[in-house]
Amino acid sequence: MLICAALLILFPFMVKKVIFGETLLTDVFVYFFSVSGAMHNIIRKMPMFLADRNDPSKLVFFYQGLGMQLRAEGFAVGFLYTIVGLLLAFMTHVLVKVRNVTV
Numbered sequence: 001m002l003i004c005a006a007l008l009i010l011f012p013f014m015v016k017k018v019i020f021g022e023t024l025l026t027d028v029f030v031y032f033f034s035v036s037g038a039m040h041n042i043i044r045k046m047p048m049f050l051a052d053r054n055d056p057s058k059l060v061f062f063y064q065g066l067g068m069q070l071r072a073e074g075f076a077v078g079f080l081y082t083i084v085g086l087l088l089a090f091m092t093h094v095l096v097k098v099r100n101v102t103v
């Protein structure tokens with residue numbers, strides 16, 4: 001009963017943070033959007049994938065040539081950059097506060 005009451009009291013504050021974009025998830029999404037090249041892909045109307053020229057039944061997600069990036073490639077690179085960024089943030093903000101040396 002106490003947990004339900006606490007959740008009901010905190011719910012308006014959580015909704016306010018989500019609406020105004022003051023959450024960690026919003027920050028991660030903005031970081032992912034910027035490093036994945038999503039804005040470039042939207043402006044240039046890049047496709048998610050292409051059909052293979054040699055075998056039309058196969059799909060190509062990473063273009064081999066120069067000057068073109070498919071949307072799936074941007075998502076893959078953005079995901080990897082986001083993982084590295086989160087690990088770096090963890091190391092610089094959490095691990096420096098741990099007092100146990102073996103951790």
